[in-house]
Amino acid sequence: MLSGLKTISSAAIAACFAMAAFAAPAAAEDFPSKPIQFIVPYAAGGPLDGMARLLAEKVKSDLGTVIVENKPGAGGNIGASIAAKAKPDGYTLVMGAVAINAINPWLYEKLPFDPVKSFEPVTLVASVPNILIVNNDFASANKINSVKDLIAYAKKNPNILNFGSGGNGSAGHLAGELLNVRADIKSVHVPYAGAAPAKLALLAGQINFMFDNLASAASLITENKVKALAVTTTERSSAFPQVPTMQQEGVEKFDLGTWFGVFTTGGAPKAVVDKLNAAYVKALQDPAVRKNLLTMGSDAKPTTPEEFGELVKHDLAKYKEIVEVSGAKLF
Template identity: 40%
Template sequence: MKRLVRSLVQASVVAGTLVSALAVAAPFPDKPVRIIVPYLAGGSTDMVTRVVGDQLSLLWKQPVVVDNRSGAAGMVGTSVAANSQADGYTLLVGSVGEFAINPALYKKIAYNAETDFSPVSLIARVPNVLVISPVFAERTRIQTLADLVAYAKAHPKSVNMASAGAGTSTHLVGELFQRMTKVEMSHIPYKGSSAALADLLGGSVDVMFDNLPSSLAFIRSGKLKALAVTTAVRSPALPDVPTIAAAAGLPDYDAGPWFGVLAPSKTPDSVTKKINEDLVRVLQLPVVQAKMREVGAEPSPTTRTEFAEILKRDRVKWGDIVKASGATVD
């Protein structure tokens, strides 16, 4: 009897070991993957993520669910991702805001931008675009960037500058613009680009340095007027719109945000390597490149090491900009 019990126990242990081994060996992914976007649906981060997520779902043959967790300049969703299980099934699409600007701007944040995440791959670069409310443009007769600068200098703090939230790229590129042109505008933060754009279209606010993908359709339809883009070169999506560097005579002005995929820091190396390889593959698809460029984004796949270097470099760059602006948020 004892021998029988011992045999049954041994068989149970072996079976359990085999099950565990099979579970470990299961190819990634074998269930739905969640990608957290720390902003509202409809904004640039969300749009770019959904283009990539749709193709990853086809490649992986598993649902890829975009989970919008907005609030606190992207910090709410970023914190959720940082505290998620590190198995590759929860990812984050982060931006320069959460990983380079917020650490310098906020006295306290609920995640560590340097240690809580493993960089997987950059997915896109986008310019910001300075757009003006049609109501404000008609009232002030502003048609060019030079007109705006002249008006803002003549009417300090009377121009309302909307942003997707304090500390986002849509805020800080505007702060950089003000510092370099020596104008003063009143910052009006929103909880995402969609809400800010709604008020911009309605005339409740005057201007916005929005990420191009979320403003492009309104620019093309004539509902918003683009005065300039924030990158050093013109955007292929808006070839007739000048750069701020050229239009304002500021050769050193260059502020182009990016979006990238990150995983919780303890995610297995084999999993982040697999996700990186699949992201690079997806971002090279003609359909993805066409959809990205259609909304004003440039597909920008990287290695994990390259993305880590971008994060490190931009923490210094944007930290210096925040410090020079004197902006802080409690």
């Protein structure tokens, strides 16, 4: 009798293993069978929000309905934490960014997610340079036409120059502090409640310079309202090829691009992640998407999930040093 029970038990266990083995591929084949939630961890109307909504339309033929929801707050951490805590089935996506996935882990003492383990990378969408812009009147009065001129002025006038940013710990703040360290100058940081008021202060002459996202600063540059001195990436921008890089201007180890891309919840099946990757990589080749990205000063940068994951790990290490250099800390 006991032998028979053992036989039945063994058979039942074997059947369970067999069912489990077939369940995952079947789920991946059926994916998606319901709408997908795409979280944008920033306010509506921004460039990441617009791109998420455009991509949602372009992946419709492959993935069905993708519902974009804005969950702003805490530097993107609120929206990211919702995606991190979702069921790992691929039905929750989040538009991650360098600030959330590579900078915030070093700025905040506690995060409600792990920047690597909590997410499965799907694909990088774009990498956008930041750009150093200077108040026109200040530049004209002091004959500042290059980064070298700005550095020379700062060395002669320590603690006189001030630079604005969208807040403590923002990319603009980190870039300004990195310039202080790499160029051995002393300029004073003035934080604002967002990049928009910082730009208004720059135009009004209340601050001398700032590092802004190229997508945000492009119109000010083309309308000659500010002077553009350099981009912060290792390569020039195709949108402003005449503007050199910081490194070309003699500031070594200065590479601060702003990237953003699609993630899903950590632990999602590889087959599901691969299906999401195929759909979003295809969408990034669409002419309308590429045109939209060009207005941000970037080309589409589709990757494999593995390539995107390596970028996140690389930038986590890079920004650890930069945040330490800046002295920025948020709680």
